[in-house]
Amino acid sequence: xxxxxxxxxxxxxxxxxxxxxxxxxxxxxxxxxxxxxxxxxxxxxxxxxxxxxxxxxxxxxxxxxxxxxxxxxxxxxxxxxxxxxxxxxxxxxxxxxxxxxxxxxxxxxxxxxxxxxxxxxxxxxxxxxxxxxxxxxxxxxxxxxxxxxxxxxxxxxxxxxxxxxxxxxxxxxxxxxxxxxxxxxxxxxxxxxxxxxxxxxxxxxxxxxxxxxxxxxxxxxxxxxxxxxxxxxxxxxxxxxxxxxxxxxxxxxxxxxxxxxxxxxxxxxxxxxxxxxxxxxxxxxxxxxxxxxxxxxxxxxxxxxxxxxxxxxxxxxxxxxxxxxxxxxxxxxxxxxxxxxxxxxxxxxxxxxxxxxxxxxxxxxxxxxxxxxxxxxxxxxxxxxxxxxxxxxxxxxxxxxxxxxxxxxxxxxxxxxxxxxxxxxxxx
Amino acid sequence: xxxxxxxxxxxxxxxxxxxxxxxxxxxxxxxxxxxxxxxxxxxxxxxxxxxxxxxxxxxxxxxxxxxxxxxxxxxxxxxxxxxxxxxxxxxxxxxxxxxxxxxxxxxxxxxxxxxxxxxxxxxxxxxxxxxxxxxxxxxxxxxxxxxxxxxxxxxxxxxxxxxxxxxxxxxxxxxxxxxxxxxxxxxxxxxxxxxxxxxxxxxxxxxxxxxxxxxxxxxxxxxxxxxxxxxxxxxxxxxxxxxxxxxxxxxxxxxxxxxxxxxxxxxxxxxxxxxxxxxxxxxxxxxxxxxxxxxxxxxxxxxxxxxxxxxxxxx
Numbered sequence: 135x136x137x138x139x140x141x142x143x144x145x146x147x148x149x150x151x152x153x154x155x156x157x158x159x160x161x162x163x164x165x166x167x168x169x170x171x172x173x174x175x176x177x178x179x180x181x182x183x184x185x186x187x188x189x190x191x192x193x194x195x196x197x198x199x200x201x202x203x204x205x206x207x208x209x210x211x212x213x214x215x216x217x218x219x220x221x222x223x224x225x226x227x228x229x230x231x232x233x234x235x236x237x238x239x240x241x242x243x244x245x246x247x248x249x250x251x252x253x254x255x256x257x258x259x260x261x262x263x264x265x266x267x268x269x270x271x272x273x274x275x276x277x278x279x280x281x282x283x284x285x286x287x288x289x290x291x292x293x294x295x296x297x298x299x300x301x302x303x304x305x306x307x308x309x310x311x312x313x314x315x316x317x318x319x320x321x322x323x324x325x326x327x328x329x330x331x332x333x334x335x336x337x338x339x340x341x342x343x344x345x346x347x348x349x350x351x352x353x354x355x356x357x358x359x360x361x362x363x364x365x366x367x368x369x370x371x372x373x374x375x376x377x378x379x380x381x382x383x384x385x386x387x388x389x390x391x392x393x394x395x396x397x398x399x400x401x402x403x404x405x406x407x408x409x410x411x412x413x414x415x416x417x418x419x420x421x422x423x424x425x426x427x428x429x430x431x432x433x434x435x436x437x438x439x440x441x442x443x444x445x446x447x448x449x450x451x452x453x454x455x456x457x458x459x460x461x462x463x464x465x466x467x468x469x470x471x472x473x474x475x476x477x478x479x480x481x482x483x484x485x486x487x488x489x490x491x492x493x494x495x496x497x498x499x500x501x502x503x504x505x506x507x508x509x510x511x512x513x514x515x516x517x518x519x520x521x522x523x524x525x526x527x528x529x530x531x532x533x534x535x536x537x538x539x540x541x542x543x544x545x546x547x548x549x550x551x552x553x554x555x556x557x558x559x560x561x562x
Numbered sequence: 563x564x565x566x567x568x569x570x571x572x573x574x575x576x577x578x579x580x581x582x583x584x585x586x587x588x589x590x591x592x593x594x595x596x597x598x599x600x601x602x603x604x605x606x607x608x609x610x611x612x613x614x615x616x617x618x619x620x621x622x623x624x625x626x627x628x629x630x631x632x633x634x635x636x637x638x639x640x641x642x643x644x645x646x647x648x649x650x651x652x653x654x655x656x657x658x659x660x661x662x663x664x665x666x667x668x669x670x671x672x673x674x675x676x677x678x679x680x681x682x683x684x685x686x687x688x689x690x691x692x693x694x695x696x697x698x699x700x701x702x703x704x705x706x707x708x709x710x711x712x713x714x715x716x717x718x719x720x721x722x723x724x725x726x727x728x729x730x731x732x733x734x735x736x737x738x739x740x741x742x743x744x745x746x747x748x749x750x751x752x753x754x755x756x757x758x759x760x761x762x763x764x765x766x767x768x769x770x771x772x773x774x775x776x777x778x779x780x781x782x783x784x785x786x787x788x789x790x791x792x793x794x795x796x797x798x799x800x801x802x803x804x805x806x807x808x809x810x811x812x813x814x815x816x817x818x819x820x821x822x823x824x825x826x827x828x829x830x831x832x833x834x835x836x837x838x839x840x841x842x843x844x845x846x847x848x849x850x851x852x853x854x855x856x857x858x859x860x861x862x863x864x865x866x867x868x869x870x871x872x873x874x875x876x877x
Contacts, residue, residue, distance in 0.1 A: 135763050136714035136729045138781055139736035173669065190671055190713075190731070191686045191693065480734040485698065485726075487738050487783065517785070525777065525786050527760035527816045527832060528809060530711060540712075546669045548628060549688060554651050557690075 137535055140478050145535060149415055149430050150461050150474040153444035155192060161185065162469025165451045166462060167212040171544050172455030175462060176221060177471065178209025184223055184233070186547065189458070196547050201239035205229060211253035213264070218545035222264055224251035230266055232279050235547050245283035247275075257310050257318065257332065265308050265318055274308040274320045278335045286335050288318065302326040302343075307353055313360030314381050317341075321351030321365065329379075329386045342386035346373065353406050357413030362433065363388065364416060366406045371395050372418060374433060392436035394418070394429075401425055404449065408433075410456040411537050415439070419449040419463055428452065428463060428474075442474050457538050563877060564829065564839055564862065566846065570601050570871040571608065580622040581865035583858035585629045590863055592871055593620040598632055600646070603861075603873070612644050615653070621662045622854075626687070627670040635661035641675050643687060652690040656683055663705045667713035667730065674716050674730075676703035682718055684733070696733045698726055704802060705756045709763035717759060717766055717780075723751030725768055727780060739766070739778045755802040760816070761809050767818060769805045773797020775820050777832065789818055789830045799823055801867065804855035807832070808876060811859050817876070819862060821852025827864055846872050 137145045161179035168175055174195075175187045182205030186196040198204070198221065207227035214221055220242075221233040228250060231241040247268050254266035254277075262279035265288075275285045303324030311317035318330040318338070325347035332338045346365055353366035356377070363377040372394040378387040394403075394416070402421035409415040417430045428442040428449060448466040455462075460475040483491045534540055570592065572578060578594040589609070590601040596619060600610040614620065618637035625632055626643070631651065633643045641654040641661050659678035666673055672693065673685045682696040682703055701721035708716045708730070715736065717727050725739040752770040759766055765786070766778045774797065777787040791797035805820040808829075817838060818830045825843020830836065841864075843849050850868035857863075860876040 135709065135712045136731070136736060139715070139727060140729070188669075188671055188688075190667070190669070191689070193686070193689060195671070195688055478729075478732070478734070480732070481736070484735045484737055487740060520784055521787055521835075523786060524833070525765060525779070526762070527765050527777075527807065528762055528813070530762045531764075546627070549626075549630075549670060551630070551645055551648055551651070554688065554690070555648055558651070 135531075139484075141481060142535075144476065144478040147459065147476045148409065148536075149417070149440055150442070150459055150476050151440065152474060152477050153442070153472060154460075154475040154477065155473040157187065157192060157471040157473070159185070159464075159469050159471055163451075163464035163471050164208045164469075165211055166453050166464055166471060167214060168453045168455045168462065169214050169218045169545075170216055171218065171538075171542065172457045172460075173218065173544060174547065175453070175471075176212045176214070177464075178212050178223060178225075180208045180469065182206045182209060182225060182227060184209060184212070184221070186235075186238075188547075189455075196235065196238050196550065198233045198235070198238040199231075199240060203231065203241045203244065205231065207250070210251055211255070213255050215256060215259040217259075217543045220259065222254050222256065224254040224266055226250040230254050230264070230277065230283075232262075232283075235545065238547070243279050243283050245277055245279075245285055247285070252306055253308070255308065255310055258315060263335070265310065267305050267308050267320070270304050272302065272304060274305050274318065276318075276332065276335050276338070284335065288320070288330050288332075288338050288340075289336075300326075300345075302328070307351055309354045309356055311360060311379060312356050312358055314379050317379055317381070319354050319356070319363075321346075321354045323350050325349055325351060325367065327351065327354070327365065331384055339384075341384040344388070347371070352403075355406055355408055357408045358410050359412045362391075362408065362413045364406055364408065366403050366418070368402060370400055370402050372403055372406055372416070374416065374436075392431075392433070394431055394436070396420070396429075399425065405452050407452045407454055409454065417442075417452055417454065417461060419452055421448070423448055428461065444474075445472050456536060457534070459536065564841060564874040565877055567861075567873040567875050568606050569846070570599070570873070572599060572869040572871055574869060576869050577619065577867055578853065578865050578869040578871065579620065579867070580854045581863050581871050582623055582625055582854075582856045583861060583863055584625050585627055587858045587861065589629075590871070590873070591623055591625065591632050592865060593623045593634060594869055595619050598623060598634065598644070601871075610646065612646070614642055614644065615650060616640065616642060618660075621660065622664055624664050624666055624673075626666050627668060631670075633664055633666065633673055635664045635675060635677075637661075639677070641673070641685070643673070652685075652687065654683075654685050654690070654692070656692050656695075657681070659702070662702065665706050665708045665716070667708050668711060669713065672713070672730070674706050674708060676706040676718055678702040680720075682706060682716070682728070684730070694733045696728055698728070698735050699724060701753070705754065707757050707759050707766075709759040710761070712763050715763070717757045719754030719757040719768060721753035723753060723770075725754055725757055725766065725778065727766075737780065737783060739768070739780070739783055755799060756805055758806055760807060767805065767807055769803070769820060771799045771802075773799050773803075773822060775805055775818060775830075777818070787818075787832060787835060789820065789828070789835060791822065791826075791828060796824075797822060799851075801851040801853060803852050804864070806855045806857045806862075808857040808860070808862055810876060819855050819857065821855050821864060823851045825849045825852060825866055827852055827855070841874075846870065 205225035329342035699720035825847030847866035850866035
């Protein structure tokens with residue numbers, strides 16, 4: 135609602151510009167993720183702690199696992215459920231944990247693997263399914279959390295029947311198609327991209343497989359509308375594809391749109407992220423101690439539109455809240471968290487509605503009807519007419535001006551009253 | 563039509579200023595002097611009496627969105643948050659004059675308070691600290707409101723006759739609603755007594771001390787409905803009498819409900835401005851000014867200065 139009343143030119147900016155906040159995190163942030171509507175920011179820390187910050191106050195409000203069952207090694211990924219109530223975390227301590235933020239003191243469920251985890255993501259949050267990638271495994275896992283958690287490898291049965299399976303290396307990353315939630319995409323250490331169609335935990339089929347490059351695939355991301363795919367490889371290139379998935383015939387079509395490289399410094403990219411809806415922008419963090427910026431490209435033309443600066447260290451993970459238009463990233467050395475936002479300058483004319491802000495002096499010219507006597511009866515009639523317009527006091531807006539859905543469920547983390555009481559007794 | 567359900571037995575004669583229904587509709591909280599009475603709506607009985615540590619009476623109270631806490635604004639310049647079972651959680655000291663009005667945001671992590679010291683303050687309710695002070699009025703700020711579903715804005719009404727809408731995050735003023743005609747009156751501006759957002763936050767219900775209730779279009783910045791008691795002199799207020807929207811559970815047109823000095827409560831249809839019902843002040847409120855009106859679903863509660871609190875049901 136506030137953006138309806140602000141300067142439209144400031145509001146319509148499609149990416150943030152200024153470094154506005156720094157959150158110091160002594161536990162060293164390894165990865166971070168905004169809650170679905172940007173109410174909260176979850177930080178995964180080097181010691182295994184998961185800390186949730188409230189984005190109104192920029193202070194920690196919840197530390198899941200503070201009673202029991204927190205991770206003991208760095209957290210590698212965080213995934214929020216769409217309603218903002220459940221969180222998945224994967225860690226180098228070989229565990230994936232599922233957290234219910236209405237009872238955050240210990241994990242709701244957890245599952246142990248035989249080696250560290252690269253990452254995890256929701257496959258179907260309603261049915262408690264998630265996908266995960268594990269260190270030195272040739273395939274991704276599907277995990278069912280609905281009862282006792284069970285994990286099962288994505289099967290490559292069809293390839294085996296063909297006889298000659300090329301060596302794909304280890305699976306490093308996986309993601310779920312945003313529009314076809316049964317399509318899982320994995321990327322391997324030898325540059326292969328595989329598309330799986332998921333039927334059930336024990337049954338899924340590889341429907342498409344192609345070799346992008348010969349080096350590691352570090353990230354695979356897909357736009358909200360499912361039309362764009364980007365791959366970050368350790369060959370210092372981000373490849374952006376147009377993607378069409380036909381779910382009935384199980385065919386996948388990929389067209390290379392752009393390749394993004396740092397031509398001068400030949401830098402690798404730490405992390406990549408798309409903007410909302412049809413992904414008009416792509417943001418990436420740079421690898422190496424000499425680079426301290428985030429790069430933002432326009433995806434249609436492939437041109438660099440903005441470099442987010444102001445930080446004195448290398449940046450790692452990125453998350454983007456589209457409701458408040460802010461980008462957050464964590465520093466490699468300090469583990470602090472940096473936030474860039476759209477800064478809307480105060481509109482002084484809002485304080486006095488009869489005044490108007492002008493850039494420079496304007497010569498006064500009397501308007502034709504400026505000092506005309508207005509007939510009081512006429513004026514009264516005008517006001518009465520205004521009162522006959524139908525008004526809707528109840529229906530809420532479905533989308534904000536940035537195209538974000540406003541009617542989604544937003545879970546509020548319950549206030550930790552025992553903490554307030556503890557603070558009271560320690561200070562008093 | 564409103565049907566009378568129950569009268570809450572409060573301490574007779576002790577001045578009462580504010581009554582609010584809890585977010586789940588099960589309880590009613592009433593400030594009476596230094597106490598807060600919690601009334602169980604289904605059992606028709608006072609279930610709990612909270613004693614605040616204020617030194618002077620409270621002007622207004624407000625439930626936290628989870629229904630576990632009550633915040634009170636007091637004439638002793640302070641604000642308290644009391645948990646129903648854990649007791650006092652925070653005392654916010656910082657205002658330099660009586661605190662008049664207060665509102666929680668949707669998540670319950672921020673509390674907005676307004677005071678006679680002409681400022682609005684934003685408090686962090688978990689850590690108990692002051693976040694921001696907004697000074698944008700030139701008289702006592704007597705009312706603040708935050709939309710139920712959208713905490714990005716807040717509105718304020720002041721005795722300086724201005725209604726302002728602020729960005730809750732930055733504290734910048736986004737819009738000022740004033741009525742040119744009000745400024746042209748020979749006896750000066752008309753002080754605002756209460757502001758209240760509509761369900762979708764696009765409109766603002768505003769009551770001024772001349773007893774006129776208006777619906778403003780927040781985006782367009784114009785008055786779209788005016789409700790007035792006839793004859794107008796009858797509506798003139800000395801106390802800040804309450805008002806609220808009632809959003810019927812069947813989804814039909816909201817009602818505008820407004821209380822007056824003699825205990826009368828007027829109910830208008832918000833669309834065609836028809837007077838739907840007039841609840842006579844002599845029978846239930848014994849002609850005492852209606853200080854507070856609060857609606858939840860089809861239930862309305864009205865509280866008079868003499869401590870008489872009534873529950874009504876819209877059918």
